[in-house]
Amino acid sequence: xxxxxxxxxxxxxxxxxxxxxxxxxxxxxxxxxxxxxxxxxxxxxxxxxxxxxxxxxxxxxxxxxxxxxxxxxxxxxxxxxxxxxxxxxxxxxxxxxxxxxxxxxxxxxxxxxxxxxxxxxxxxxxxxxxxxxxxxxxxxxxxxxxxxxxxxxxxxxxxxxxxxxxxxxxxxxxxxxxxxxxxxxxxxxxxxxxxxxxxxxxxxxxxxxxxxxxxxxxxxxxxxxxxxxxxxxxxxxxxxxxxxxxxxxxxxxxxxxxxxxxxxxxxxxxxxxxxxxxxxxxxxxxxxxxxxxxxxxxxxxxxxxxxxxxxxxxxxxxxxxxxxxxxxxxxxxxxxxxxxxxxxxxxxxxxxxxxxxxxxxxxxxxxxxxxxxxxxxxxxxxxxxxxxxxxxxxxxxxxxxxxxxxxxxxxxxxxxxxxxxxxxxxxxxxxxxxxxxxxxxxxxxxxxxxxxxxxxxxxxxxxxxxxxxxxxxxxxxxxxxxxxxxxxxxxxxxxxxxxxxxxxxxxxxxxxxxxxxxxxxxxxxxxxxxxxxxxxxxxxxxxxxxxxxxxxxxxxxxxxxxxxxxxxxxxxxxxxxxxxxxxxxxxxxxxxxxxxxxxxxxxxxxxxxxxxxxxxxxxxxxxxxxxxx
Ligand code: ADP
Numbered sequence: 191x192x193x194x195x196x197x198x199x200x201x202x203x204x205x206x207x208x209x210x211x212x213x214x215x216x217x218x219x220x221x222x223x224x225x226x227x228x229x230x231x232x233x234x235x236x237x238x239x240x241x242x243x244x245x246x247x248x249x250x251x252x253x254x255x256x257x258x259x260x261x262x263x264x265x266x267x268x269x270x271x272x273x274x275x276x277x278x279x280x281x282x283x284x285x286x287x288x289x290x291x292x293x294x295x296x297x298x299x300x301x302x303x304x305x306x307x308x309x310x311x312x313x314x315x316x317x318x319x320x321x322x323x324x325x326x327x328x329x330x331x332x333x334x335x336x337x338x339x340x341x342x343x344x345x346x347x348x349x350x351x352x353x354x355x356x357x358x359x360x361x362x363x364x365x366x367x368x369x370x371x372x373x374x375x376x377x378x379x380x381x382x383x384x385x386x387x388x389x390x391x392x393x394x395x396x397x398x399x400x401x402x403x404x405x406x407x408x409x410x411x412x413x414x415x416x417x418x419x420x421x422x423x424x425x426x427x428x429x430x431x432x433x434x435x436x437x438x439x440x441x442x443x444x445x446x447x448x449x450x451x452x453x454x455x456x457x458x459x460x461x462x463x464x465x466x467x468x469x470x471x472x473x474x475x476x477x478x479x480x481x482x483x484x485x486x487x488x489x490x491x492x493x494x495x496x497x498x499x500x501x502x503x504x505x506x507x508x509x510x511x512x513x514x515x516x517x518x519x520x521x522x523x524x525x526x527x528x529x530x531x532x533x534x535x536x537x538x539x540x541x542x543x544x545x546x547x548x549x550x551x552x553x554x555x556x557x558x559x560x561x562x563x564x565x566x567x568x569x570x571x572x573x574x575x576x577x578x579x580x581x582x583x584x585x586x587x588x589x590x591x592x593x594x595x596x597x598x599x600x601x602x603x604x605x606x607x608x609x610x611x612x613x614x615x616x617x618x619x620x621x622x623x624x625x626x627x628x629x630x631x632x633x634x635x636x637x638x639x640x641x642x643x644x645x646x647x648x649x650x651x652x653x654x655x656x657x658x659x660x661x662x663x664x665x666x667x668x669x670x671x672x673x674x675x676x677x678x679x680x681x682x683x684x685x686x687x688x689x690x691x692x693x694x695x696x697x698x699x700x701x702x703x704x705x706x707x708x709x710x711x712x713x714x715x716x717x718x719x720x721x722x723x724x725x726x727x728x729x730x731x732x733x734x735x736x737x738x739x740x741x742x743x744x745x746x747x748x749x750x751x752x753x754x755x756x757x758x759x760x761x762x763x764x765x766x767x768x769x770x771x772x773x774x775x776x777x778x779x780x781x782x783x784x785x786x787x788x789x790x791x792x793x794x795x796x797x798x799x800x801x802x803x804x805x806x807x808x809x810x811x812x813x814x815x816x817x818x819x
Pocket of ligand 1: 227231232235273275276277278286287317318319320321367444
């Protein structure tokens, strides 16, 4: 390090290096987004300064008009974005423009395929940012002075985006940050004032701060104001077109895909606030990390207060992006104060309903968009049924499932669809829980129902067992697990009682129970099986086996429970079993029947080796039959 200027060369964090490479490659066809990203950063920096200045007005000094300047220089092929916002100290520069702090980044980057279009989509989920400058520049210089620090504690950061950057101390009279792009040979279009002006109008018109443009070759010209310079959400809905809403979303989210839908509202009266809420088209890479910052951007009377104000929406709506601007909250509100604010619960409830209504509207008016939404965020929305009892009815209408009515494994059926298709006198909604779609669709448990043309929901998401437990019913129809003992089928055999049926086959049931007594709770005649010889079901008060497996996997120890074995009395295998007189033989076949029932349901066998031995013995016999026959 040279002592005079503290010049140092540092390496980018590995993840930054990877991201830089990928970004240049995969975002090339969207290369002009760098300008939006720089202006967004500049606007955030101005927002942050204004916020800090609430507590320390000295930070603003004489330089009170927050603004963003863009200078193009045709002689040197540079474009510079300058703000008089919060600025960065030396340490902040190294941290912000040398590392990526988000956890899970390296796993995320490993998913990149090399396919430009797919990767661009993925990077969109990650959020593009400052590094997009290297798509068009072969050298980027950042000069910054943190608000509150003296001129000689300013810093210059410089990099060619190849793996290293240098940092040194400089003197800078102005507060804030200037980012200069030395454009690559082929990217000189971005030095043309007209091109820049167009880009600003398209991408950054709605930024709350003025954006001006000057050209270094036309020195005597006044800086030209290029954008509207009013925050988008403060304007009235009728004046804003869809493209403006979309661009504002991209500014907020650093996502470069369009949002699926949005909702912009002003609430007046006792409580006054404006909200602009967006549903993204793609899940962010860290959707499943429940600790990741989330929530809305909070403004109070147009002054930015905080990012990720998670208090305004429940956790299961963590994918929503947007802004809340309150007229009533105090300007000095902090996360802690916010939590205690009596207004908060009411706002949170109203915003939650707003999001659910927006989703309901999308489901009705744009089912294709809703299907896309469901694919990305459906599992998260399901958490709401478990966590937000007050909104269960609204949420129930938004759920989508796969069912025996679905072609393939898409989750495309609503409970309403089910109810409308079901015969009028069917007062239940049937479902089966399984590890995956194939197991659910082939489950012996549903045979009796599908045979009678009754639809069964096929539930395969981890959260489904909890979901049905919380939901319980829809439109007056009780949700029924077909994997449980004692289910009542709507018609036919349902009229004969279980006892009567069991009585009829008592000797066989008793004999099977005797050989399987350590493995099953009871043996019953099945009314649901058609093609399978047997199935296992959970007792009415037992945990569902799906749920049991999940709880056990998470380390909980549960009291041992044995399933009930149901046998299909009309199945040839069972008929043969009842004809076997040799006890040893009877025991072997009965055990295999149970093993198969467990396997079909997705359970693991307690003693697979034992099963294989039994099966091999049987196959050998078959072989000797063939040989001798
Ligand atoms: P993001 O904006 O998504 O956080 P970036 O890579 O664009 O990611 O920027 C990283 C960080 O660098 C920002 O979060 C911010 O703290 C800092 N930064 C970038 N540009 C500026 C700027 N003009 N003024 C102050 N800080 C900035």
